[in-house]
Amino acid sequence: MDVATPEAWEADQELVLEFYNKRRDQALKAIPNAAHEAIADLENHFDVTIITQNIDNLHEKAGSTNVLHLHGEISKSRSSVDEELIYEVGDAGISQGELCEKGSQLRPHIVWFGEAVPNIIVAQDIVKEADVLLIVGTSLNVYPAAGLIHYSNFRVKKFLIDPKYIHLTDVENLHVIKEKATVGVPLAIKSLLEESN
Numbered sequence: 001m002d003v004a005t006p007e008a009w010e011a012d013q014e015l016v017l018e019f020y021n022k023r024r025d026q027a028l029k030a031i032p033n034a035a036h037e038a039i040a041d042l043e044n045h046f047d048v049t050i051i052t053q054n055i056d057n058l059h060e061k062a063g064s065t066n067v068l069h070l071h072g073e074i075s076k077s078r079s080s081v082d083e084e085l086i087y088e089v090g091d092a093g094i095s096q097g098e099l100c101e102k103g104s105q106l107r108p109h110i111v112w113f114g115e116a117v118p119n120i121i122v123a124q125d126i127v128k129e130a131d132v133l134l135i136v137g138t139s140l141n142v143y144p145a146a147g148l149i150h151y152s153n154f155r156v157k158k159f160l161i162d163p164k165y166i167h168l169t170d171v172e173n174l175h176v177i178k179e180k181a182t183v184g185v186p187l188a189i190k191s192l193l194e195e196s197n
Contacts, residue, residue: 004112009080013105014096020108021093024074027055032062035136035181038189040064045193049130051123053138053145055110068126070119070145076109083118120144127151133158134188137181140168159188 002008003019032040040063042048050059050067055074059067079085079100086109087100098106111117127133127148133156140146140160152158154172161177161184168174175191177184 001113004110005114006112007114009107009112013107016108017094017096020074020110023055024089024093027057027074030056030058032058033182035185036062036064038185039134039136042189042192045196046132049126051126051145051148053142068119068123070111070117070123072108072110074108074110077106078109080104080107117144123148124151128153130156132156132192134185135160135162136185137162139164159184159191161185161188 002012003016009016036058039048039050039059043063043065048064048066050064051070052059052067053070055069055072057073057075075089077087077089077094077098079102081102081104082100085100085102087106094106094108096105100106123145128151130152133149133152135149135158138146139162140149149158149168149171156173158171158174159177160168160174161179161181163178163180175188177187179187
């Protein structure tokens with residue numbers, strides 16, 4: 001709450017910028033895992049759209065080309081008065097006094113607690129059109145993203161990959177793989193590829 005709310009931004013912009021600059025540095029050094037790479041490889045077989053709650057660019061680093069970031073992107077900044085003004089962040093991060101073209105302080109391009117999720121409608125439309133859902137590494141407890149599964153057609157095959165899966169009784173055609181992403185994603189993809197042949 002000290003760094004991820006509009007109130008935190010109003011109270012101490014320097015603290016918020018320092019926090020996100022450190023997270024950005026960590027994200028730049030991070031490398032994709034086997035799950036990211038397997039999902040990227042899916043593009044060789046299917047039309048794939050990724051909807052992620054993560055703010056890093058690990059899907060893009062792995063080679064995925066169609067990624068929708070629900071909660072923003074750590075590698076970008078935006079105007080604090082116009083959320084449509086988005087900029088790439090340089091190696092130095094965002095500095096106090098760094099302004100957008102409208103003269104307002106740049107802030108991290110992150111959806112903070114208490115803010116609307118601008119891409120949620122786009123995500124709902126993607127899920128409505130999906131032929132298969134691969135749901136990875138989520139507790140399905142953080143809304144509005146947790147509700148996306150309910151926008152899919154009941155006939156659509158859904159894979160839920162998470163070692164801590166909690167039983168869902170209101171989701172049809174759900175196939176649970178109780179594994180971590182690096183193990184479960186390749187298993188789900190193997191099943192999909194076998195079915196498509």
